[in-house]
Amino acid sequence: MEYLGSKTIETDRLILKAQLMEEQKKLWEILMIPEVNRYFLTVPSKFRDKLKDWNIQEKYYEEEMKHAKDNNVFKWIIFLKETGECIGRISCHEATSENSEITDSNIRGVGWIIDPKYQSRGYGTEASKAMIDFMFLECKIAKIITGAAICNPASWKIMEKSGFERKKETKTIQYTFLDEPTEIYCYELTRDKYLLFNKNS
Ligand SMILES: CC(C)(COP(=O)(O)OP(=O)(O)OC[C@H]1O[C@@H](n2cnc3c(N)ncnc32)[C@H](O)[C@@H]1OP(=O)(O)O)[C@@H](O)C(=O)NCCC(=O)NCCS
Numbered sequence: 001m002e003y004l005g006s007k008t009i010e011t012d013r014l015i016l017k018a019q020l021m022e023e024q025k026k027l028w029e030i031l032m033i034p035e036v037n038r039y040f041l042t043v044p045s046k047f048r049d050k051l052k053d054w055n056i057q058e059k060y061y062e063e064e065m066k067h068a069k070d071n072n073v074f075k076w077i078i079f080l081k082e083t084g085e086c087i088g089r090i091s092c093h094e095a096t097s098e099n100s101e102i103t104d105s106n107i108r109g110v111g112w113i114i115d116p117k118y119q120s121r122g123y124g125t126e127a128s129k130a131m132i133d134f135m136f137l138e139c140k141i142a143k144i145i146t147g148a149a150i151c152n153p154a155s156w157k158i159m160e161k162s163g164f165e166r167k168k169e170t171k172t173i174q175y176t177f178l179d180e181p182t183e184i185y186c187y188e189l190t191r192d193k194y195l196l197f198n199k200n201s
Helices: 022-029 045-051 056-066 122-137 154-162 192-200
Strands: 014-018 077-079 086-094 106-115 143-149 171-173 182-190
Touching: 014 122, 022 056, 022 086, 045 056, 056 182, 077 122, 086 122, 106 122, 122 143, 122 154, 122 182, 154 182, 182 192
Parallel strands: 106 143
Antiparallel strands: 014 077, 077 086, 086 106, 143 182, 171 182
């Protein structure tokens, strides 16, 4: 793959930019909204209290920001073009961070959050399509493997609209802020299938 990093990506209504420290508090506040983190965060539940404490998180984000512009980091803040407001975050990380059996960095996972104030207006779809395009066409990754809670159609609809194929088997995941495991749909999309999907749609 080509390591192009979090290059600025522009769509009709959005600008996706490499992360900046000044937006992290706002993004953390969005992340701490239960309807945002419920089917998103998978860090072990024992970290719940630490996640809720900005003073602890701030240090973690400061460390992360030192690498925000590295060419192997694919994580963007989503800004509204019209107002410049930060409305979410989107990433394409190495799949190995979720599945240690995968060692090939050409195989990636994806993650996206949109501020609930701005959900259901097509921004999630617009940002994810642009990022997926960039990752397959410019960075030339081989494959994306991902999943979404069955009860989180807003996320798996985005995957299906981008051509991801749903696998027959479901999995269960322990999300950070939920007490019970949740059943998820599993999806994958190879570069070849993505190119074919785009050609036919
Ligand atoms: C998933 C998420 C990023 C989608 O962002 P969004 O900007 O609302 O997405 P869109 O407006 O582009 O909508 C995507 C699709 O989901 C549908 N949708 C949106 N909100 C929905 C809801 N609450 N219930 C059911 N479908 C919904 C939309 O109608 C659209 O489908 P369509 O094109 O067939 O009409 C956003 O809901 C979110 O941040 N959720 C919390 C974090 C999360 O779960 N991340 C993903 C973990 S896998």
